[in-house]
Each structure stands twice: as structure tokens, then as C-alpha cells.
Amino acid sequence: MTAPALPRPSTATTMAKVVGLLALAYLLYWLPTFYKASQVGTFIRVMTLVLAAMGLNMLTGYTGQISVGHGAFYGIGAYSVAILVGEYEWGHFPALAVGVALSFVVGMAIGIPALRIRGMYLALVTLGLAALFPQILQRFSDITGGTQGMRVSKFEAPEGSGLANDQWQYYVILAFVVVAFVLVRNGVRSRPGRAMVAIRDNEIAAEVMGVRLSAYKVLVFGISAALAGLGGGLLVFNTNYVSANSFTIELSILILVMVVLGGVATPWGPVIGAVLVVYIPEWLPKDIPLLDVEGSALGPVLFAAVLILLMAVAPDGIMGLVRRIKGWALRQRRAPDVPGPGPNDSVPSH
Amino acid sequence: MSEFLQFLFLGLGQGAIYATLAVALVIIYRATGLLNFAQGEMAMFCTFVIWMAWDAGLPFPLAVLVGMAFGFVMGAVIQLAIIAPVTKRAHGNPLPVVMVTIGLFLALSSLAPIIWGTDAKVFPVAFGEGSIELFGASITHRVLGTLAILGLEVVVLWLIFQRTRLGLAMRAVASNEESSALAGVPVGRMLMIGWGMAAAFGALAGGLAAYVGLTNTLMLVPLIYAFAAATLGGFDSPGGAVVGGLVVGVVTELSAHYIPFIGNDLKLLPAFLLILIVLLVRPQGLFGKRQVVRV
Numbered sequence: 001m002t003a004p005a006l007p008r009p010s011t012a013t014t015m016a017k018v019v020g021l022l023a024l025a026y027l028l029y030w031l032p033t034f035y036k037a038s039q040v041g042t043f044i045r046v047m048t049l050v051l052a053a054m055g056l057n058m059l060t061g062y063t064g065q066i067s068v069g070h071g072a073f074y075g076i077g078a079y080s081v082a083i084l085v086g087e088y089e090w091g092h093f094p095a096l097a098v099g100v101a102l103s104f105v106v107g108m109a110i111g112i113p114a115l116r117i118r119g120m121y122l123a124l125v126t127l128g129l130a131a132l133f134p135q136i137l138q139r140f141s142d143i144t145g146g147t148q149g150m151r152v153s154k155f156e157a158p159e160g161s162g163l164a165n166d167q168w169q170y171y172v173i174l175a176f177v178v179v180a181f182v183l184v185r186n187g188v189r190s191r192p193g194r195a196m197v198a199i200r201d202n203e204i205a206a207e208v209m210g211v212r213l214s215a216y217k218v219l220v221f222g223i224s225a226a227l228a229g230l231g232g233g234l235l236v237f238n239t240n241y242v243s244a245n246s247f248t249i250e251l252s253i254l255i256l257v258m259v260v261l262g263g264v265a266t267p268w269g270p271v272i273g274a275v276l277v278v279y280i281p282e283w284l285p286k287d288i289p290l291l292d293v294e295g296s297a298l299g300p301v302l303f304a305a306v307l308i309l310l311m312a313v314a315p316d317g318i319m320g321l322v323r324r325i326k327g328w329a330l331r332q333r334r335a336p337d338v339p340g341p342g343p344n345d346s347v348p349s350h
Numbered sequence: 351m352s353e354f355l356q357f358l359f360l361g362l363g364q365g366a367i368y369a370t371l372a373v374a375l376v377i378i379y380r381a382t383g384l385l386n387f388a389q390g391e392m393a394m395f396c397t398f399v400i401w402m403a404w405d406a407g408l409p410f411p412l413a414v415l416v417g418m419a420f421g422f423v424m425g426a427v428i429q430l431a432i433i434a435p436v437t438k439r440a441h442g443n444p445l446p447v448v449m450v451t452i453g454l455f456l457a458l459s460s461l462a463p464i465i466w467g468t469d470a471k472v473f474p475v476a477f478g479e480g481s482i483e484l485f486g487a488s489i490t491h492r493v494l495g496t497l498a499i500l501g502l503e504v505v506v507l508w509l510i511f512q513r514t515r516l517g518l519a520m521r522a523v524a525s526n527e528e529s530s531a532l533a534g535v536p537v538g539r540m541l542m543i544g545w546g547m548a549a550a551f552g553a554l555a556g557g558l559a560a561y562v563g564l565t566n567t568l569m570l571v572p573l574i575y576a577f578a579a580a581t582l583g584g585f586d587s588p589g590g591a592v593v594g595g596l597v598v599g600v601v602t603e604l605s606a607h608y609i610p611f612i613g614n615d616l617k618l619l620p621a622f623l624l625i626l627i628v629l630l631v632r633p634q635g636l637f638g639k640r641q642v643v644r645v
Contacts, residue, residue, distance in 0.1 A: 139615035304457030
């Protein structure tokens with residue numbers, strides 16, 4: 001006897017999704033052909049932060065652990081590329097590979113002691129790392145340039161491509177983001193992904209089902225750190241410059257805000273979150289009445305308030321809101337014959 | 351030898367500050383099982399209030415008391431308005447509440463420069479500039495005074511927790527919330543008082559630490575030291591936090607002085623390694639109770 005087939009999404013929904021994705025693909029292709037280099041630089045910053053937020057989403061959204069140190073892993077990636085390219089004249093891609101590997105190893109090394117006990121302690125250890133990272137940069141300022149920063153040679157477009165450097169950088173980084181997005185999206189829907197969610201929802205039950213808790217938690221943290229390192233490394237492809245002031249605890253917390261604001265445990269959440277966290281401060285008015293500050297200084301306060309508020313009223317972020325509206329719309333349509341909650345109505349577990 | 355003593359005392363003086371902040375962390379952990387990542391920033395915020403009171407002409411000790419009172423109210427309000435509702439919604443999952451404390455961290459650290467500006471504020475040195483000679487080393491009045499304050503704290507805490515009805519109720523809530531509620535202990539009010547007390551201790555730590563100049567990053571690094579102290583002593587042991595704080599202070603100052611690799615730049619490294627090693631080898635800390643979970 002065969003199991004009844006799962007209801008397939010209607011053709012219209014599938015078509016809408018395909019059209020949406022094609023439109024998005026065209027938009028992403030078109031952006032650097034229209035905007036000037038400085039704005040393309042901002043797009044690139046957003047994309048690299050999407051990578052970091054995607055990594056953190058694997059950890060926070062799917063596995064239920066918090067890291068306050070992803071800014072530091074982002075920094076490890078950035079400085080690996082900066083030092084290897086700037087001081088030792090490596091190629092950009094080998095340097096990037098080292099940066100990713102180093103983030104992975106450091107992530108595992110500090111994740112092991114923290115993850116053997118409860119989830120909160122990972123936040124503690126990563127907070128320590130985030131505070132220590134600027135000190136390390138300062139201690140080795142003869143290589144890192146400390147707060148003065150250091151310059152790195154350009155990542156140039158190949159001859160004959162017909163692209164400006166910033167456009168070439170944009171498309172290369174976009175390729176990384178797309179590949180990482182697909183890998184993460186498919187990964188979390190596969191067997192390891194189910195195991196991660198099981199750990200988040202009930203550690204003991206997951207362990208009883210045969211999920212190796214420590215191995216999964218430490219490995220996920222390593223991968224999550226490596227994605228942040230990838231983002232940081234790619235950032236330097238465009239900025240040609242790093243400074244110790246850029247990788248603060250505030251950055252780490254903002255990456256956490258991106259994940260929570262967009263919606264934890266959703267593939268698109270980190271993307272939406274990163275876009276909003278980068279652009280909202282730029283949209284704030286320049287002069288705030290009654291306060292002697294620039295609007296952008298209010299950005300972090302606003303994000304902190306949003307983070308607290310979301311935790312209090314809507315822990316599933318913007319994507320959760322979308323899901324709820326969808327569920328509501330479905331119920332409206334089916335209202336005559338299907339009373340009671342619809343299938344999409346289930347409350348996310350945290 | 352006198353050089354060693356010099357740095358030993360310096361370390362004890364710093365350690366007393368970390369111990370004070372660690373006690374704040376422990377009070378909240380015992381009451382709610384939560385690591386409060388905003389503890390340092392709450393302390394920094396209260397220290398600005400101390401500065402305002404002192405700047406307005408109050409004598410320094412009185413200004414510190416004003417800051418501690420502000421801290422108490424602030425802690426209680428934060429617990430009542432933010433922590434309690436989120437905890438209730440989270441159904442035993444600690445992560446949303448931890449996330450909220452991280453949000454508070456960001457909110458307070460970015461609000462302070464908007465309110466008080468980014469320039470470092472000149473802040474009084476507690477107990478003045480003088481020093482005394484002891485075994486060939488000179489110890490500043492500040493270090494002696496800070497250690498005396500720590501001693502006073504320990505006595506006051508012991509009296510409150512062991513000799514008053516309030517302390518008994520708070521210990522009851524820490525040990526079993528449900529049973530104490532059934533026994534008629536106002537659990538919510540006890541948690542508010544716990545948060546308030548913790549924030550007041552934080553304000554005290556800030557008042558003792560800010561002699562280096564007051565900015566919004568004042569407690570960023572001390573918070574890590576305090577976490578190291580609480581990890582070492584055990585998160586559920588106030589006595590452990592005091593011992594841990596002193597150990598962290600001494601180890602930090604001595605290693606910064608005697609190990610050239612660490613120096614003044616990498617001062618945080620020993621504390622960070624301490625956290626990792628304690629979590630790896632003895633997660634409950636030196637004086638903490640081992641956590642046993644019933645399945």
C-alpha cells in the first residue's frame with residue numbers, strides 16, 4: 001500500500017515563485033550595472049553580512065544556540081585575507097580559503113568547552129571572544145595595523161571581462177552567497193537539519209533518538225563560524241582596507257538582530273534582516289529634533305528595542321509574520337467548509 | 351619581592367571590582383538561572399548617574415548611594431517590564447530571555463553616548479590619591495578602600511540572605527519557584543528585588559571602576575572578568591564569585607606584568623582561557639553545585 005501523496009502546491013503558487021525568483025535574479029544582475037561604485041560597495045557589505053547572518057541562523061534558528069561572537073569570526077576572515085594578501089602577497093582566493101578554515105577551527109576550539117554544557121554558555125564564551133578580538137588585533141598591530149588599519153591590494157576584474165572592479169567583485173561575491181544559500185537551505189531540510197531542529201526543540205529527546213548532541217552542536221558552530229569568516233573575507237575583496245574598529249561586540253549583536261528581525265529558522269530571514277539592518281540607519285533623518293545627535297546614531301538603539309520587542313511579542317520575526325498572514329488568508333478562503341485552525345497555523349516552538 | 355607585592359595588591363584592588371560585578375551576576379543566576387549579559391552595561395549606565403550626582407555637588411559616597419538606588423529601581427523595572435513577560439512566554443526556554451539581555455546590552459551601550467556624549471568624563475578616585483607603604487610595596491588608599499568595601503559587601507549579603515525574612519524568601523525562590531509560590535512567597539516581587547539588588551551592586555562596581563575616566567565602554571571588559579570570576583567560583587555561589595573575582599584580578603595583573611607576550615594589550619587573554627578551561631574541566635566551578643537534570 002502506498003502512502004497518500006502529499007498535497008502538491010498549486011501550479012499558480014509554483015509559477016508565482018518561479019516568476020519571483022527570476023525577477024530577483026534579474027534585479028541582482030541589474031543592480032551593479034545601474035548604481036555607482038560606492039553604492040555597489042554597500043550592496044557587497046549587505047551580501048557579506050547575509051553570509052554571517054546565514055551562519056548564525058543555522059546556530060540560533062535551527063540549533064537553538066546563541067553566539068555573540070560572529071563579528072569576531074567575520075573579523076578573522078577579513079584579517080586572514082588582509083594579512084595574507086597585503087603582507088604575503090597571496091592570491092585572494094587561497095587567502096579566503098585560509099580565512100574560512102581558520103574561522104572554522106577557532107569556532108570548534110572555543111565551542112567544545114561551551115557546548116558540552118548548556119546553550120547559554122556559548123553566548124558567554126563568544127562574548128569573551130568578541131571582547132578579546134580587538135585586543136589581539138592591538139597586540140599584533142605590527143601585522144594588523146591596529147586601529148590605524150591596513151590597506152590591501154585590489155581584487156581586480158580580469159582583463160577583457162568588460163566589467164569594472166566593483167562590478168566584478170559584486171558578481172563574484174553574489175555567486176558565493178547564492179551557492180551558500182542553496183547549500184544551507186538544502187542542508188537544513190535534510191537529515192542533519194532535522195537533527196539540528198530536534199536538538200533545539202528537545203535535547204534529551206533528540207539524544208534518545210540517536211542524535212549525537214556534542215558532535216552536532218560543535219560541528220554546526222564550526223560551520224556557522226566558517227560562514228561568518230567567509231563573509232568577512234569577501235568584504236575585504238571590496239573594501240581593500242581593514243581596521244580594528246570595525247569588528248566590535250556591537251557588530252556581533254547586530255548580526256544577531258539580523259537573524260531575529262528577519263525570522264529565525266527561515267532561509268530568507270537572514271537576507272531580509274541584513275538588508276534592513278544595513279539600510280535602516282541610512283534612512284533615518286539626519287537631524288533628530290530635541291536630540292543633539294545624527295539619526296544614524298539612533299540605529300543601534302532602535303535595533304536593540306526591536307530585538308527586545310520581537311522577543312516579547314513575535315519571536316519568529318518578519319518571516320513568521322508573513323507565515324501568519326498566509327495562514328490567515330488560507331483560513332479565510334477555506335472558511336466555509338474548514339472550521340478551526342489551518343495547517344499553517346502551528347506556533348513555532350520558540 | 352616588593353614588585354611582586356605591588357602587582358599583587360593592584361590585582362586584588364581590580365579583583366574586588368570584578369568580584370562586586372560577579373556577585374551581581376550570581377544574584378541573578380541564583381534567582382532565575384540566567385546569565386545577565388546586560389549586567390555590565392546596566393552598571394555603566396548607573397555610573398553615569400553617579401557622575402551626574404557628583405557633578406551636581408553631592409559628596410562622592412552619597413553620589414554612589416544615589417547611583418545604587420537608581421540601579422535598584424532600574425533593575426526592578428527591567429525585571430518587571432521586560433524580563434518577566436518574556437520569561438513567561440518562553441515556557442522554560444532560556445534563550446529568548448538571554449537574547450533580551452543582549453538587546454539590553456546594545457540599548458544601554460548605544461543610549462549612553464546619546465545622553466551623556468562621547469567624551470570621557472572625569473571621575474573621582476574613591477578614597478583619594480594617597481598610599482601607604484607595606485613590606486616595601488606601596489598600596490594606594492583606593493585599593494585598600496575597594497577591598498574594605500568588598501568585605502563590607504560580603505557581610506551585608508550574608509546578613510541579608512541568612513538573617514532576614516526577605517533573604518529567606520529569596521533563597522526559597524532560587525531553590526524552588528513553584529513550592530515557594532505555594533508557600534505564599536510573592537515570587538514576582540522577590541525576582542524584582544533580586545534584579546534590583548544585582549543592579550545596585552553593579553552600580554557600586556561601576557563607581558569603584560570609573561576612576562580611569564567614564565565612557566560607555568567602561569564595563570565592557572570588566573564584564574568578561576566578572577563572568578570569568580563567576581565561572582571560576584561557580585555561578586550559584588556568591589562566596590565563589592568573591593574568591594573568583596580576586597583570583598581573576600591577581601592573575602590578570604601578574605600575568606600582564608610578568609609575561610611579555612600578554613603585556614597590557616592582551617590582558618583579557620588569561621580570563622578568557624580561564625573561562626574555557628573551567629567549562630572544560632569543572633563546569634560547575636570551584637564552589638558551585640553540580641547541575642543534575644531529571645529526565
